[in-house]
Amino acid sequence: MPTPQGKPARASRAPRTPRDGAGPKRATVQEVAEAAGVSTATVSRVLNGNYPVAADTRRRVEQAVRTLGYVVNAQARALAGSRTRTVGIIVEDIIDPFFGFIARGVQRQAAEDGKLCLVCSTYGVAGGELDLIDSLREQRADAVIVVGGGVEDPAYRRKLADRAHALNQDGSWLVLCGRPPLAADVPAGVVDYDNTGGAHAITDYLLGQGHRRILYIGGLDQMSVHRARVAGFRRAYASRGLEVDERLIQPGPFSRRLGYERTAQLLRDGSAGQFAAVFGANDGVAVGAMQALREAGLRIPQDVSVVGYDDIPLAAEVTPALTTVHLPLEQMGREAVRLAVALRGESDGPTDTRHVGTHVVIRDSTAPAPAS
């Protein structure tokens, strides 16, 4: 009778058979080792090339690998080692060129570093980032890059900071891309550009052209990016001793539609008074505004000048080509990965911030105001 007394059973058992339907399982280091007549340690060393192995032995192992069609199991490797060679990136929507280019940069740099990219999208769901970070933490991504936007809500920022600490304890890092730092004591990398400066520069350019009444469209009040751009807009006026007409600041979600509708509406009901130029908070908004202006019979730039922000390809393709602030989006993505890689190893350092440069690109959608 199979009834051991006292301590529970401990005798040998029928071997488990986990894989049921699968055919011939794929080769393991074990099998490669046998085929090459060496130990698994040696196989691993040949595979990773991080330990001296005699040329002849190496050859035998490589031969066995080829013969068996061996492919390493990344999960097992990650479990035994301490990295997954994976980076996670969280964007709002991959279709939006702003996020798309950054994601592309992240991906390219990751590929060059031999890493794979886990791409996640929030589709604008509030707090979506939080859950996605948790998922990426489960996956033990070597780094998690969160792109764009950034809500200013303190409670939310605290939750994000908690995630940053958690990731840091796991030995990986949170990197904010296109978003200001959370706080000085939060372990997170930051790759950002100077929104205030960019908005200031392009606004100043318009003011320099003689325009005084500039309509600013777009950006949600709780977004840090928006706040910074509006701040730059105001500062440009202030530094010339001019006043901003508050009615000309029209927030809203970044979108082409917003640019179109808001412009058309203001043109129609005149509730904000006249305006000689439009500053779209991003290129999409600006293009939408251009369409509304054109439909209203206004010429660009003769009657109204228009500028955007970001410099996505669309800006150069529309007619007239859009004057805008150039952002090195792809470069930022790459930088984010590099920063994450550099940070790895350093445990629990403070926030490390890198700024990328921006500049105004003057095209055909702007012209000097007619002499009054």
Next chain:
Amino acid sequence: MPTPQGKPARASRAPRTPRDGAGPKRATVQEVAEAAGVSTATVSRVLNGNYPVAADTRRRVEQAVRTLGYVVNAQARALAGSRTRTVGIIVEDIIDPFFGFIARGVQRQAAEDGKLCLVCSTYGVAGGELDLIDSLREQRADAVIVVGGGVEDPAYRRKLADRAHALNQDGSWLVLCGRPPLAADVPAGVVDYDNTGGAHAITDYLLGQGHRRILYIGGLDQMSVHRARVAGFRRAYASRGLEVDERLIQPGPFSRRLGYERTAQLLRDGSAGQFAAVFGANDGVAVGAMQALREAGLRIPQDVSVVGYDDIPLAAEVTPALTTVHLPLEQMGREAVRLAVALRGESDGPTDTRHVGTHVVIRDSTAPAPAS
């Protein structure tokens, strides 16, 4: 002396210390089990909810999980279980809306199924897909979705077929999206649309409008998508008993630039004779052509009608809005994931193909030919 004779050492050793710098490691099932006073098996059961656990026990475990801030280790889970809850997708370039929308569909469906998405890009590198599939095989992605294009080279197709078999042996599946099947005996799912039919439909529409000389621009000869579209183009002529002027078929890489330059050139040197309409192999090509036509002083659609293919948002946004063939891109991405999920489990079945419908969307870039 620690010098056992005969057989190599086998006595106890100083415990290894793999994690060097890292601070307090993150909690494991082991620790949760101890905290809750149960076994790891029970913890796992509570976590996965796939085995009955007494309500009280469950509560204790959940409490422990919360207290310790436990997060499951996906790698360990994947190693012990047999799935990674991950799908890989290979596109040419995420910035291209064609790929972008499909990727978005894949991602959304994957997210709904509780999976994460590994996004890889080839950037047009020949054979890039092959290496990427290998990487995804290392990662043991539950499914690998390859999007678009598709080279007709037999040797290449054979290599792809090998990968499909390998993936299938691993217990996962290769799914081709927007590309025809490889061969009947290759275990791969396919989600495709009817290129020939779509091209036929829109060409027929133009012919029905009275246009006879239609310039077809775009598509590389070795791409299956291109071949199918051209086939539809020819068939439309054939079914009306008309002849195609071969000089009007102008292949080239799908791009806005191609549409622009090729059109401008033909307009200039007249080497292909006159044409009354332009069929861009995709919307980008068509938009490029529109620009060239406009710069040549031709009116659209009064002087020349223009049509595209894919129906990316750009098609509806340009002026005049582009008549094109609508492809349910995002839907296709979703379908690809669903197919992969459905396929999983079935071992080594034959190719399973699903077709999605397409239809012509008539906008403002086309008009009847003037009565001659």
Next chain:
DNA sequence: ATCACATCAGTAAGCGATTACCGGCCAGAA
């Protein structure tokens, strides 16, 4: 000939889950 070093290989202890089996307990049946 002896010894201190390099060099290269092997042993086996984890990494952190999942899950096949086994068995304790308790209620209702006989």
Next chain:
DNA sequence: TTCTGGCCGGTAATCGCTTACTGATGTGAT
């Protein structure tokens, strides 16, 4: 009261790889 199940929970074997230690060998120095 003794059995027969149904519920639950524990034990421990794996999954496939990396790597700290230990050992065996060959070499030049002494």
